[in-house]
Amino acid sequence: MMTRTTTLLSLRGLTRRFGGLTAVDGIDLDLGQGELVGIIGPNGAGKTTLFNLVTGQDQPDAGEVRFDGQDITAFSPEKLAGHGIARTFQLGRVFGNLSVMDNVLIGAHARLSAVRPAIPVMGPLLELGLALLRPSSVKAEEEQLREEVRVILKRFGERLLPRLDQPAYSLSYANRRRVEIARALALKPRLLLLDEPTAGMNPTETAEMQALISELKDEGLTILLIEHKLDMVMRLSDRVMVMDEGKMIAEGPGEEVRNDPKVIEAYLGHGLSQGAGKAPEQVA
Amino acid sequence: MSSWLDYTINGLIVGNVYALVAVGLALIFGVSRLINFAQGSIYLVGAYVGWVAVVQLRTPLIITVVLVATVAALVGLIIERFGLRPLQNSVRIAPLLATIGISFVLDQIVMLIFSPNPRALPSQLPDVRFQVGTGTIGPLDLLIAGVGITSALLLFLFLRYTKLGWAVRATAQDRDAAMQMGVDVNRVNQAVFGIAAALGGISGMLVGMYYNQIDTAMSLQATLKGVVAEVVGGAGNVPGAVIGSMLLGLVESYGVAAFGTSYRNLFAFLLLILVLVLRPNGLFASARQAPPEPLTGTFIAPSRPVRIPRWALVTAVGAFALLPLLPVSTYVLQTLINAWLLGMLALSLTLVAGTLGQVSLGHAALLAIGAYTSALLSLGLSFPVGIAIICGGLMSAALGTLLISPSFRLRGHYVSIATLAIGEIVSLVILNWESVTNGPIGISGIPPLSLFGYDLYDAASVYWFSFAVMVLLALLQTRLLGSHLGRSFRAIRDDDVAARAYGLSLNRYKALAFIFGGFAAGVSGGIAAHLYSYINHETFNTQQSILALTVVILGGLGNVAGAILGSVALVGLPEAFRIAAEYRILIYGIVLLLLVRFRPQGLLGTI
Numbered sequence: 001m002m003t004r005t006t007t008l009l010s011l012r013g014l015t016r017r018f019g020g021l022t023a024v025d026g027i028d029l030d031l032g033q034g035e036l037v038g039i040i041g042p043n044g045a046g047k048t049t050l051f052n053l054v055t056g057q058d059q060p061d062a063g064e065v066r067f068d069g070q071d072i073t074a075f076s077p078e079k080l081a082g083h084g085i086a087r088t089f090q091l092g093r094v095f096g097n098l099s100v101m102d103n104v105l106i107g108a109h110a111r112l113s114a115v116r117p118a119i120p121v122m123g124p125l126l127e128l129g130l131a132l133l134r135p136s137s138v139k140a141e142e143e144q145l146r147e148e149v150r151v152i153l154k155r156f157g158e159r160l161l162p163r164l165d166q167p168a169y170s171l172s173y174a175n176r177r178r179v180e181i182a183r184a185l186a187l188k189p190r191l192l193l194l195d196e197p198t199a200g201m202n203p204t205e206t207a208e209m210q211a212l213i214s215e216l217k218d219e220g221l222t223i224l225l226i227e228h229k230l231d232m233v234m235r236l237s238d239r240v241m242v243m244d245e246g247k248m249i250a251e252g253p254g255e256e257v258r259n260d261p262k263v264i265e266a267y268l269g270h271g272l273s274q275g276a277g278k279a280p281e282q283v284a
Numbered sequence: 285m286s287s288w289l290d291y292t293i294n295g296l297i298v299g300n301v302y303a304l305v306a307v308g309l310a311l312i313f314g315v316s317r318l319i320n321f322a323q324g325s326i327y328l329v330g331a332y333v334g335w336v337a338v339v340q341l342r343t344p345l346i347i348t349v350v351l352v353a354t355v356a357a358l359v360g361l362i363i364e365r366f367g368l369r370p371l372q373n374s375v376r377i378a379p380l381l382a383t384i385g386i387s388f389v390l391d392q393i394v395m396l397i398f399s400p401n402p403r404a405l406p407s408q409l410p411d412v413r414f415q416v417g418t419g420t421i422g423p424l425d426l427l428i429a430g431v432g433i434t435s436a437l438l439l440f441l442f443l444r445y446t447k448l449g450w451a452v453r454a455t456a457q458d459r460d461a462a463m464q465m466g467v468d469v470n471r472v473n474q475a476v477f478g479i480a481a482a483l484g485g486i487s488g489m490l491v492g493m494y495y496n497q498i499d500t501a502m503s504l505q506a507t508l509k510g511v512v513a514e515v516v517g518g519a520g521n522v523p524g525a526v527i528g529s530m531l532l533g534l535v536e537s538y539g540v541a542a543f544g545t546s547y548r549n550l551f552a553f554l555l556l557i558l559v560l561v562l563r564p565n566g567l568f569a570s571a572r573q574a575p576p577e578p579l580t581g582t583f584i585a586p587s588r589p590v591r592i593p594r595w596a597l598v599t600a601v602g603a604f605a606l607l608p609l610l611p612v613s614t615y616v617l618q619t620l621i622n623a624w625l626l627g628m629l630a631l632s633l634t635l636v637a638g639t640l641g642q643v644s645l646g647h648a649a650l651l652a653i654g655a656y657t658s659a660l661l662s663l664g665l666s667f668p669v670g671i672a673i674i675c676g677g678l679m680s681a682a683l684g685t686l687l688i689s690p691s692f693r694l695r696g697h698y699v700s701i702a703t704l705a706i707g708e709i710v711s712l713v714i715l716n717w718e719s720v721t722n723g724p725i726g727i728s729g730i731p732p733l734s735l736f737g738y739d740l741y742d743a744a745s746v747y748w749f750s751f752a753v754m755v756l757l758a759l760l761q762t763r764l765l766g767s768h769l770g771r772s773f774r775a776i777r778d779d780d781v782a783a784r785a786y787g788l789s790l791n792r793y794k795a796l797a798f799i800f801g802g803f804a805a806g807v808s809g810g811i812a813a814h815l816y817s818y819i820n821h822e823t824f825n826t827q828q829s830i831l832a833l834t835v836v837i838l839g840g841l842g843n844v845a846g847a848i849l850g851s852v853a854l855v856g857l858p859e860a861f862r863i864a865a866e867y868r869i870l871i872y873g874i875v876l877l878l879l880v881r882f883r884p885q886g887l888l889g890t891i
Contacts, residue, residue: 109786167588
């Protein structure tokens with residue numbers, strides 16, 4: 001396909017083995033600025049492992065990850081957050097005992113000015129001092145971030161705003177997923193990785209989430225999306241990448257991929273024998 | 285003359301004894317992902333049952349062994365049924381705290397029945413030595429080797445060829461799958477705890493015979509050694525535990541040969557820290573493996589803290605500040621001074637264990653560092669006491685954080701083990717570094733507390749001083765919790781993977797929490813040193829670490845007001861009811877167990 005924009009993320013030969021199993025097997029992918037690529041594939045295809053490799057939760061055995069031209073392959077997750085890479089987790093990982101506000105504020109952590117000085121020993125001590133003394137600049141920054149959090153939460157209508165001070169453990173499953181996405185947005189990400197953002201959501205909630213992701217895309221955010229709800233992936237994605245047994249078996253515009261015999265075989269071959277839940281679903 | 289062969293034989297024999305403890309720990313970890321801190325207490329029970337059998341009942345050896353194994357197994361079954369099974373579905377911190385509580389209760393019961401004085405435990409075997417090459421070997425060595433090998437063989441046959449053994453292995457591999465296949469996990473747990481306890485009890489008896497001496501301090505040492513061996517071999521890995529034990533035995537034996545007996549434990553704990561840092565999954569794990577503990581799941585119980593109105597807090601602080609003006613006895617003031625000193629330690633621990641989720645069992649080491657620094661500065665360099673105490677706090681913050689930093693990459697139980705070992709290392713260094721610390725003699729004649737040149741001799745001024753310092757530290761900590769750091773600490777506690785994904789460096793924030801907490805603990809130790817005027821390597825011991833932990837759980841993890849309330853309650857109530865000192869630790873242990881079971885969020889709730 002034609003290169004409309006600059007490449008933001010590029011993966012080359014990315015490979016991760018667990019014992020005898022190759023969970024991610026030589027994946028190549030280029031993601032352009034502002035592009036949304038959907039990743040589909042049967043369960044166990046290696047999609048989440050691929051996310052872990054990109055975001056530093058796991059290290060590849062071979063291959064390379066480049067972000068904005070820089071080799072970020074061996075970077076730690078905390079460093080990648082500083083580069084503007086945000087992700088959500090497949091099983092939903094909110095901070096259970098933190099309020100909704102605090103959860104989302106953690107998303108903005110990498111942007112705090114108190115955190116930034118990278119001087120060894122003195123940097124952290126300075127951070128401790130700033131936290132205790134709290135000069136007006138620190139207070140103003142905190143206030144501004146809190147306001148930002150409210151703006152982000154407005155995207156979810158009345159779902160989260162009334163629950164600002166409630167601990168995350170008391171939220172519904174769908175609301176926890178929303179908190180996760182809000183937390184990711186608070187990072188002001190340059191690249192957003194969403195791992196099954198609508199898992200466990202009912203059709204109304206799914207439609208809301210789809211509208212939100214579409215809105216983010218329109219605002220120019222670059223997104224990698226893992227999703228089982230095929231209909232949603234087809235509507236949102238500029239391109240779709242299909243994984244099976246760690247390999248990329250197809251890539252291209254949605255309609256093209258959908259009719260690819262290899263894709264149909266992967267889904268039917270694995271999907272039918274493992275139960276209907278794993279086959280691609282059509283969302284009304 | 286002793287030869288290297290003698291040291292090798294000694295190392296292997298001691299290794300055999302450790303193996304009996306470590307194998308039990310490995311079995312338990314395998315099926316329930318739990319490090320049983322009570323294993324050493326069962327070992328202690330075994331030693332004393334052996335003493336009763338040999339000295340009072342005069343049973344023949346074989347009957348002694350059977351009796352010890354039976355009683356120890358029964359204790360193990362009781363622990364499993366009443367201590368741990370009710371906690372199966374609770375948060376991860378609960379069983380960890382429960383086994384710590386159980387170990388204290390058991391140790392205290394043994395101490396109350398038999399007194400803490402050492403006793404001789406004769407081996408009933410003929411006292412001959414056989415020449416083997418350049419070394420010698422005695423019948424007891426052969427007995428220990430025989431018991432070790434026989435137990436290993438029986439265990440192997442049990443796991444391999446019996447249905448229950450299959451169930452144990454299946455549960456260890458995948459608990460949920462085993463349950464779905466109809467394995468009765470409760471029966472598996474029972475079997476494993478029974479076997480582990482029987483082996484642990486026999487080990488205690490054999491060690492007692494080997495050194496012809498038993499005492500109640502054996503328990504903690506055994507737990508530590510067993511855990512070291514198990515972690516070296518890879519948690520949950522039964523053959524690994526045996527090899528780890530032999531390795532530990534040899535390292536200790538050669539270490540003693542080269543440097544002397546007082547260094548024995550130092551080598552054991554250094555080995556542990558080395559393995560935890562370099563290969564946290566054990567020597568025999570493949571280099572890249574899934575982390576040893578599940579990544580998801582909440583560590584502490586979710587709860588909403590009790591909101592205490594500001595006026596109530598101000599009133600309480602005012603009332604306690606005015607207390608010395610009322611006609612109260614010196615005894616009441618002294619009791620409360622102890623509460624304030626414990627309160628500072630609890631503030632420190634509630635930040636580290638509660639807010640950050642790193643359950644430290646070596647917190648008394650921070651007291652010791654502060655106390656020694658302050659005492660030595662005021663004695664040797666004639667620092668004013670106030671400055672010396674602050675320096676003590678700073679030294680605790682710096683040195684304590686540096687020492688604990690190897691544990692920053694660990695999770696859950698491993699943090700507790702590492703901090704326990706680091707605490708022991710500090711106390712061993714104090715004991716052995718005689719040129720600075722006076723070794724076992726301790727430091728005496730430490731100048732009394734003074735402020736701006738005025739000595740604080742009377743109870744009222746010491747009371748005001750310690751109360752003011754504690755309130756100041758509490759206010760600072762409250763301020764810290766309200767900042768972005770408080771939020772960051774709690775996020776790391778709740779889910780460190782997600783926290784890292786959002787830019788929180790675990791090393792940085794764990795270090796900051798330990799620096800802040802280390803300062804409070806060091807100041808507490810410094811004040812204590814000037815108050816007692818004499819300190820030695822045993823002044824600040826593991827019992828204080830456990831007491832502080834009980835205070836923290838009682839008040840509510842991370843809860844500043846709760847830490848102070850807990851300190852007043854645990855120091856004050858035993859005094860109020862005139863409970864004898866030897867029963868207090870027993871009561872602390874029971875309080876800890878009851879809290880974990882019935883009110884895990886403590887009195888004022890987790891923050």
